[in-house]
Amino acid sequence: MSKNAIVSFKGNKDINAEIALTGSKSESNRALIISALSGGLVSVDNLSDAVDTVTLNNILKAIREENDPDTFFSVDVGHAGTAMRFLTAYLTITRGMFHLTGSGRMKERPIKLLVEALRELGAEIRYAGQEGFPPLDISKHFAQSSRKVKIAGNISSQYLSALLMIAPSLPLGLSLEIEGELTSRPYLEMTLSMLEEAGIGYKWEEQTIHIDHQPFKTCNLIVEPDWSAASYWYSIVALADHGNISLPHLKEKSLQGDSRIREIMVPFGVRTSQTANGIALKSGTSIAINEVLNLKDCPDLAQTIIVCAAAKGLNLSFTGLETLKIKETNRVLALQQELAKIGVTLAENNEVYTLNCSQLSFPEKVIFATYDDHRMAMAFAPLSLFIKEVEMEDYQVVEKSYPDFWKDLEKAGFTVKEI
Numbered sequence: 001m002s003k004n005a006i007v008s009f010k011g012n013k014d015i016n017a018e019i020a021l022t023g024s025k026s027e028s029n030r031a032l033i034i035s036a037l038s039g040g041l042v043s044v045d046n047l048s049d050a051v052d053t054v055t056l057n058n059i060l061k062a063i064r065e066e067n068d069p070d071t072f073f074s075v076d077v078g079h080a081g082t083a084m085r086f087l088t089a090y091l092t093i094t095r096g097m098f099h100l101t102g103s104g105r106m107k108e109r110p111i112k113l114l115v116e117a118l119r120e121l122g123a124e125i126r127y128a129g130q131e132g133f134p135p136l137d138i139s140k141h142f143a144q145s146s147r148k149v150k151i152a153g154n155i156s157s158q159y160l161s162a163l164l165m166i167a168p169s170l171p172l173g174l175s176l177e178i179e180g181e182l183t184s185r186p187y188l189e190m191t192l193s194m195l196e197e198a199g200i201g202y203k204w205e206e207q208t209i210h211i212d213h214q215p216f217k218t219c220n221l222i223v224e225p226d227w228s229a230a231s232y233w234y235s236i237v238a239l240a241d242h243g244n245i246s247l248p249h250l251k252e253k254s255l256q257g258d259s260r261i262r263e264i265m266v267p268f269g270v271r272t273s274q275t276a277n278g279i280a281l282k283s284g285t286s287i288a289i290n291e292v293l294n295l296k297d298c299p300d301l302a303q304t305i306i307v308c309a310a311a312k313g314l315n316l317s318f319t320g321l322e323t324l325k326i327k328e329t330n331r332v333l334a335l336q337q338e339l340a341k342i343g344v345t346l347a348e349n350n351e352v353y354t355l356n357c358s359q360l361s362f363p364e365k366v367i368f369a370t371y372d373d374h375r376m377a378m379a380f381a382p383l384s385l386f387i388k389e390v391e392m393e394d395y396q397v398v399e400k401s402y403p404d405f406w407k408d409l410e411k412a413g414f415t416v417k418e419i
Helices: 023-035 051-065 081-092 110-123 157-170 187-195 229-238 259-265 300-312 322-326 331-340 373-386 396-401 405-411
Strands: 004-009 013-016 040-047 072-076 097-101 124-125 136-138 149-150 173-181 203-206 208-211 219-223 243-246 271-276 278-283 315-317 345-347 352-356 365-368 389-392 415-418
Touching: 004 373, 004 405, 023 040, 023 051, 023 157, 023 187, 023 219, 051 072, 051 081, 051 219, 051 396, 081 097, 081 110, 081 136, 081 157, 081 365, 081 415, 097 208, 110 124, 110 149, 110 157, 124 271, 149 157, 157 173, 157 187, 157 208, 157 300, 187 219, 187 259, 208 300, 229 259, 229 373, 259 300, 278 365, 300 322, 300 331, 300 352, 300 373, 331 345, 331 365, 331 373, 365 373, 373 396, 373 405, 396 405, 405 415
Parallel strands: 013 243, 040 219, 072 097, 149 173, 365 389
Antiparallel strands: 004 389, 004 415, 097 136, 124 136, 173 208, 203 208, 243 278, 271 278, 315 352, 345 352
16 A cells, blocks of 8 residues: 655755765666676676666576476566566567566556567567557567567667667677667667676667677676666755755766766756765756757656756756656656646647746645656655645655665655655
8 A cells, every 4th residue: 555755844955965875777777687698697786776676686586596498487577667678678588488567557658669679580479468568478489580670769768778688699699770869878878888898799880789699708797876866866956055965986977878967957056076985966056048958868857857947947948758758657747737736837849848937836735646656756855845745645656766765865854754
């Protein structure tokens, strides 16, 4: 049964804290698949404690421990979208027969493009429910029939990453042609960088990535802390009167596309400095933002940035939000519905989304819905700096990516009370 919590902040809005973030969920999930494909040659340190990563790790362990190729596995990823996409590819070349399913919302999230690409390569996959959506039945009979496959680049970079990670294990290798515009390019670059660290060579020529059949090498992948989780602290510093937050072990040069939050938040008045132990955030003077913010390469930052801009009364415009409509929830619609509770609209016009904060107001209490979406909860929590009582529905949804979020808020002076 889901539970709600009251989030509040009393006293002056001066925030000073050191917050040790969990490992990156994006890096962790890739590292786990690469390690499994390597047959144990690749080890992984500093795994995320996010539910998505724990779920994927447990599934891979269970499959590894069962060595009978005639075994039928029922695999349930719950809400873990990354696990669904990565496992769809991984299981096609794994010993055993699999029924891959997930939560009710997961069964509404499309996977047709990935399934079609895998079928072109020789996978036997059929839909166990609605065409184009999970659950899937995956056969153990994989006979590669082609090296070349095309897939649209503007739907989900996770489809592309799923294919690239299995590429070295394919008898014929893979030539993956990306059709059209590429969304979330940094996530693809992250996948390729991690494969390269594990000894896998590749060539990226115009719209096509080539990976030959080749062995993994022995190595240790060390997961960096999560820049997506860091984004909520950027929002808090931007909204506080005075903020100083230390985030240990984050790197100046990161594989994570969400490290772009450093640059995005400069006009919001947040300065980032590198320290001997990580980074430090400090509040400063805001700068006028005139351009449209394109979040195509970092869609997981969108809710944080949009809610922060709304709270600061900034009538900003955004592009690159289309993939938000097929996430844990329709994140654009969810933002529109929840921002309305503080008098703000987010209007869509030909894929440009514009905030109107002319009626911005902060009631004494607001109840925010989370829509089974961890990022909705964490994006709206900083508004407790302006609203006396923020009631967050199903507040434990943050376990999906940042289980210690509420504990860390308390370290920074917030009060979180389950009701």
